Amino acid sequence: MSVLSTADRLQVLAALVDGTSERAIERLTGISRLTISRFALKLGTAAQSVHNQTAHDLSCSLIESDEIWSYVGKKQARVDPLKDGPDVGETYTFVGLAMPSRYVVAWKVGKRDQATADAYVADLRARLVVMPAMTSDGFAPYVSAIGENFGSDVDYGQTIKTYRTGAQKGPDHRYEPPRDPFITKKTISGAPDLERATTAHIERNNGTMRHHIGRMRRLCYAFSKDLEHHKAAVALCYCHYNLCWILRTMRVTPAIAANVTTHVWELPELLDALLSVPETAAPLPKPLAPRVPEGTARTLPNGRGFLRVVPRGGGGDGPSPVPVAPPPTAPAVPMVTVSSSAPAAEVSPQLDLLSWRPKPRMVGQLSLLGDLLEPGPDGKSG
Numbered sequence: 001m002s003v004l005s006t007a008d009r010l011q012v013l014a015a016l017v018d019g020t021s022e023r024a025i026e027r028l029t030g031i032s033r034l035t036i037s038r039f040a041l042k043l044g045t046a047a048q049s050v051h052n053q054t055a056h057d058l059s060c061s062l063i064e065s066d067e068i069w070s071y072v073g074k075k076q077a078r079v080d081p082l083k084d085g086p087d088v089g090e091t092y093t094f095v096g097l098a099m100p101s102r103y104v105v106a107w108k109v110g111k112r113d114q115a116t117a118d119a120y121v122a123d124l125r126a127r128l129v130v131m132p133a134m135t136s137d138g139f140a141p142y143v144s145a146i147g148e149n150f151g152s153d154v155d156y157g158q159t160i161k162t163y164r165t166g167a168q169k170g171p172d173h174r175y176e177p178p179r180d181p182f183i184t185k186k187t188i189s190g191a192p193d194l195e196r197a198t199t200a201h202i203e204r205n206n207g208t209m210r211h212h213i214g215r216m217r218r219l220c221y222a223f224s225k226d227l228e229h230h231k232a233a234v235a236l237c238y239c240h241y242n243l244c245w246i247l248r249t250m251r252v253t254p255a256i257a258a259n260v261t262t263h264v265w266e267l268p269e270l271l272d273a274l275l276s277v278p279e280t281a282a283p284l285p286k287p288l289a290p291r292v293p294e295g296t297a298r299t300l301p302n303g304r305g306f307l308r309v310v311p312r313g314g315g316g317d318g319p320s321p322v323p324v325a326p327p328p329t330a331p332a333v334p335m336v337t338v339s340s341s342a343p344a345a346e347v348s349p350q351l352d353l354l355s356w357r358p359k360p361r362m363v364g365q366l367s368l369l370g371d372l373l374e375p376g377p378d379g380k381s382g
Contacts, residue, residue, distance in 0.1 A: 003035065006271075013271055016040055016233070017240040019214035021222040037229065042274075044232020047239035049280040050273050054243070054260050056283040057129050058105060060098035061291055064202040065120075065136040067092040067112060068209065070216045072224045087227035093216075093234055094120035095209075097202040098132075101257035102247055104205070104238050109231045117141035118148070125149040126285040133190075133291065135159060135197045143188055150288075155190035157197040159183060212237040212245075244270055 004012070008031060015025045022040065026033040073088040092112040096105045106124040110116030117139070131154060136142045138160035146156055162182045185194045214222040215233050224230035242255045243265040255261040265273075 021214050041232045044236040046274040047235040049277045052280040055127050059130040060132050062099040063132045063134045064097045066202040068206050072227050096124045103254035103258035114141040117145045121145040121149045126283050131288040131291050152189050155192040156188045157192035159199050
């Protein structure tokens with residue numbers, strides 16, 4: 001790329017990560033489209049090495065996974081197996097987003113099948129050193145891929161959305177979900193917090209990346225014509241997003257929030273890193289430490305994990321339920337047996353709870369004036 005000056009390289013890089021097509025960059029800069037295409041491929045290949053050098057030994061407590069639809073060459077309905085190669089047609093990008101940092105831990109471009117899901121989850125696992133909680137959509141290959149790489153102890157739940165109830169699809173079913181979708185959540189393994197399980201953040205990130213990666217936009221001619229260039233564009237834009245893009249709600253880049261870097265990367269720094277980075281392979285997996293649960297938990301000895309309370313009806317790291325004390329009961333009153341030989345006139349029907357002895361019946365009544373009733377001169381009580 002010696003034919004391009006530093007200013008031209010920065011201008012092309014800024015346009016590429018802003019979702020501008022190669023032909024549009026050619027019109028804006030006057031640089032040949034073929035030169036722009038070769039330069040974009042070089043930057044995208046180097047972006048994967050930059051990500052491999054920075055995204056390792058991560059301590060992420062929650063990972064959301066989803067897939068972004070796109071296509072290479074032509075849509076799947078137009079693919080002719082006799083004429084088109086295996087790279088032509090639908091192409092999905094599997095993405096793993098760390099929460100709450102919004103850092104993209106891993107991505108994998110390929111078909112929406114078991115092989116791509118296995119490769120994506122294996123790459124995600126190799127970059128972590130703490131066992132995370134995981135949430136995904138209802139794509140079936142996730143279950144075996146996550147179980148094989150993370151084991152059966154991972155807190156993994158799925159969020160499934162049903163966008164239609166009948167057999168008929170509306171004209172806007174592909175792009176506009178209904179106003180009140182039906183969401184079903186279920187536990188796959190472990191004890192995930194289903195109340196907090198969601199894929200809303202990764203879906204929001206997918207919308208952001210469709211603006212950064214012009215090849216993924218719908219209903220336009222800016223789609224990829226070659227799978228290798230498509231992978232390079234995806235890697236370049238995700239690398240720029242992690243290191244350079246300042247999130248409006250957090251006011252820092254995802255890399256700073258995830259403790260990957262300590263400062264915001266400017267475009268000149270990113271360009272220097274892309275042009276000077278050596279080819280770096282993906283990291284190798286390391287043992288996973290237990291995740292520190294949020295809420296009430298007690299550490300087990302010898303680093304064996306944590307003891308927590310799982311509420312009935314679903315897992316979670318919420319506070320332990322407060323035990324409810326039983327209602328107070330009146331003390332039992334022992335039964336007192338009165339002998340039949342005692343005179344009935346001298347036994348009161350009410351017993352003293354302190355002495356448990358029968359009270360003699362009191363003869364006469366008390367005067368309202370306070371003196372005892374005494375017999376008068378006529379022999380009657382006054």
